[in-house]
Amino acid sequence: MSSKTIQKVVFALVVVLLLLASFFAGRMNNQPINVQAQEITEDEDRAIAGFSPCTVQQVAMFGNRAHIRCTEAVGTTSIRFFAVADTPANKSLINRVLAIGLTQMSMGRAVYIEYDNNSANNPPGCLVSDCRKLVGIMGYK
Numbered sequence: 309m310s311s312k313t314i315q316k317v318v319f320a321l322v323v324v325l326l327l328l329a330s331f332f333a334g335r336m337n338n339q340p341i342n343v344q345a346q347e348i349t350e351d352e353d354r355a356i357a358g359f360s361p362c363t364v365q366q367v368a369m370f371g372n373r374a375h376i377r378c379t380e381a382v383g384t385t386s387i388r389f390f391a392v393a394d395t396p397a398n399k400s401l402i403n404r405v406l407a408i409g410l411t412q413m414s415m416g417r418a419v420y421i422e423y424d425n426n427s428a429n430n431p432p433g434c435l436v437s438d439c440r441k442l443v444g445i446m447g448y449k
Contacts (some may be wrong), residue, residue, distance in 0.1 A: 355424065355425040355426045356422055356423070356424060356425070356443055357382075357422070357423060357424075357425040358420060358421070358422050358423075359378075359382050359387075359390075359420070359421045359422075359423060360418065360419075360420040360421070361380065361418035361419075361420070362376070362378035362379075362380060362390075362418055362419050362420070362421050363378060363379045363380060363416075363418050364376055364377070364378065364379075364409050364412050364413035364418075364419055365377045365378060365379045365388075365413075366413075367406060367409040367410050367413060369394075369402070369406065370394070370433060371394065372393065372394050372431070372432040372433050373391045373392060373393055373394055373431045373432060373433050373434060374391065374392050374394060374402045374405060374406060375389050375390060375391035375392070375434070375439070375442075376389070376390050376391075376405065376409045376419070376421070376442065376445070377389050378390070378421075382440075386437060386438045387438055387439065387440055388438055388439075389434065389435075389438055389439035389440070390421050390423050390439070390440055390441075390442035390445075391430070391431045391433070391434040391439055391440075391441065391442055392405055392431060392441070392442050393431035393432060393441075394431075404445070405442060405445050408445050408446075408447045409445065411447060412447040417447060417448065417449060418447075418448065419445055419446060419447050419448070420445070420446040420448060421442060421444070421445055422442075422443045422444035422445070423440040423441060423442055423443055424440060424441040424443055425440060427440065429441050
């Protein structure tokens with residue numbers, strides 16, 4: 309064998325060994341973790357209710373909240389707005405609410421909304437007379 313062939317073989321072996329070593333080192337560092345489910349504390353006063361169909365009339369983002377406005381009101385009430393407080397913990401929920409709301413509004417489809425019927429839990433800027441805290445949203449055809 310020529311010296312160039314031997315160098316190529318040795319180089320390939322070194323590369324393969326480095327890749328294997330990094331793979332196993334990564335596997336040893338990546339330990340499984342336990343995740344605790346979040347629980348609603350006993351002192352929270354929640355009354356979750358559902359509302360459907362909500363034909364989305366408006367999707368808005370403000371400094372303190374994001375909201376969806378439905379053309380229909382909940383039952384015989386004047387509740388048409390469903391809002392989420394703009395907090396770091398709610399960023400993911402706000403992104404999903406805005407995405408689902410805008411998609412369904414642009415396609416002329418309704419959404420199903422889960423909300424907290426207790427007005428004491430309303431986010432900032434959400435009026436007691438026409439707004440409730442949004443807990444979940446589902447788009448459908």
